[in-house]
Amino acid sequence: MTQAPINGQAEGGLEPIIRCRGLTRTYIKGDNTITPLAELDLDVARGEFIALMGPSGSGKTTLLNLVAGIDKPTSGSLRVGGVELADVSPSRLAAFRSEYIGYVFQLYNLVPVLTAYENVELPLLLHRLSGRERHQRVATALQLVGLADRHDHFPRQLSGGQEQRVAIARAIVTDPRIIVADEPTGDLDKESAAAVMALLEQLTAEMGKTIVMVTHDPKSAAHASRVLHLEKGRLVVQDERFATLAGA
Ligand SMILES: Nc1ncnc2c1ncn2[C@@H]1O[C@H](COP(=O)(O)OP(=O)(O)O)[C@@H](O)[C@H]1O
Ligand SMILES: [Mg+2]
DSSP states (O other): OOOOSOOOOOOOTOSEEEEEEEEEEEEEETTEEEEEEEEEEEEEEEEEEEEEOOTTSHHHHHEEEHHTTTTTTEEEEETTEEEEETOHHHHHHHHHHHHHHEEETTOOOOOOTSHHHHHHHGGGSSSSOOOHHHHHHHHHHHHHHTOOTTTTTOOGSSOOHHHHHHHHHHHTTTTOOOEESTTTTTTTTTTHHHHHHHHHHHHHHHHHOOOEEEOOHHHHHHHHHEEEEEEETEEEOOOHHHHHHHOO
């Protein structure tokens, strides 16, 4: 790969937390080959808040799934936290996900028969923790998203914005280094969207989390430190002034 990445070189020689080189994902469907991601070069530094924009079908979710280790590259290199994800074994990949990744979805994906507390607790059941420590972590996560008083509510008893905040608490309860979010405000009213964005911003500013967020909403993208545009599986524009131009 001779071409420099489109942007975001790591500073001070530290490897970026996400590093893609020639990252390609191809699906074969009958006689057709679909290439949702084509030869992508990208560096994301620790603590960056990336907004990923682009038309439907441009490869945004594919990129998130690759970074999250729930899909594998067809070719090219994808290093996350210094680990080459194409090469790791399934068990190592599970450990990687649990250490590195919190995933936030557009439609929250809460388990309807579990309370807010139990939903947030769920990922911790894969960790070896005492009951006391588990409780402490769940309580802290719910407090951070401002929903400590709703711990015993079921998802149907919460607003969309509250459901998404529970989903964020669930994503961060394991203290992952990276949060990937796929249109996290796509189904929310303006006010709830603003609350969710403020929360994500707080996670980078105060806890140093790296965030990669897909959004169609310029207002949400304006919260990011960098906006990337995908088109047909390629990065097309990079505009660091976007945040200022779009206004808050
Ligand atoms: N598992 C899959 N099998 C076949 N094609 C897929 C699969 N996942 C995604 N695609 C195709 O890849 C392209 C990009 O999809 P996606 O990454 O979901 O786009 P976006 O999130 O930007 O809307 C689409 O054409 C989609 O149909
Ligand atoms: Mg998508």
